[in-house]
Amino acid sequence: MSTESIYRDAMPALCSVRDALLDEITAIRKDMEEELGMDPIEHLLARIKSEESMREKCRRKGLPETAESALEKIYDAVGLRIVCAFVDDIYTIRDRLLTLPDVEPVEEKDYIRNVKPNGYRSYHIIIRYKKQHYAEIQMRTISMDTWAALEHHLKYKKDISGNTALITEELKRCADELASTDASMQTLRDMIRDL
């Protein structure tokens, strides 16, 4: 067993990518707050994927546990989560992020427009920062975040027992109801702004 980090000596670089992205998003957030008259972001979280879960992900993907896998083959060593109050702000933040010269889009997964069969909604984008390090940015509304938290909890209980089919179906219904409420809230905000 090697005691060397899977990121080898890249940890300081990953941390600075994380901090730079946080700064970029904070700047976008300030601009939007001035325009909207309200802070578009409820929570902003950033992390470097832990040693243990990165190694686990390499094994799951059948990749060698090397720095190359962790930095070049897997894209979420740096991860950010932006939780917004309103759906439209997700796309505004996304659009502004992509105008930045240091940010280059690699892959987009829009689970808001293409909802997963279980009801999961979230907007994921992988970007490359300064043509070097990758980062995954996940954006969702508060409702989507709440739902994902409960669904995650269920995943780990799945093996136990009980009517999981019913629970899965009901969770899907909750997701579709929350999405409906998100749409209503967005409509109300638009209407208030039109007044």
Place this chain on the structure above:
Amino acid sequence: MKILIAEDTADLNRVVTVMLQHAGYEVDSVYDGEAALEQIDRNGYDAVILDIMMPRMDGITALKTIRAKGITVPVLLLTAKAEIDDRVNGLDAGADDYLPKPFAMKELLARVNAMTRRRIQYASRRLDLNGFSLDTETLALTARNTVRLSMKECELLQLFMQNPERDLGVPYILTHVWAGDGNADQDTVELYVRYLQRKLASTIAPAHMEGSRGKTYRLVLSEVETDDRT
């Protein structure tokens, strides 16, 4: 299909019961209104036949009690007197149809068949239009994705789906969706149309709402989208 018949004339009760059973219905028969209510509390029926003149509780009182409990089962009244007031009272009390005595058995059967047929159509109410659907029972609006609507949104969308590509005026919409709600006005309609617009968009339904506050609104259908937002 299960039918309840309440008729105090034993011979008639038996003849109708046998005839309906012969036609493939499952039939429970009772001889007064109170017994009919007891049966309805215990069982679900696809149709109920009530005689008006019955001991212990008459058919109109039984019918009013059924409707007061919110039970929407189709009800056919048998009226002894061919009096107009009787029929009007019966229909006002919530009957779906009436049949004056004496009647031909085949007419009774035809009316029961018609009532239960309508019931099936109401029960499986799923509207499909241009690649999206509305389930009025689960309130699910489904295209690529699903959202669950509120009751009023569902009723409003149903109205538009039944009148696609047609201008509907605010008064027409208010009478059909908000009948009896004196607080609803053109702002209510405007807001709910906007809700629908958002929700249609979030399911990626190939349709959108057009119109302007206080005037008319229209459900506009578009070509089914295949490519994705990038």
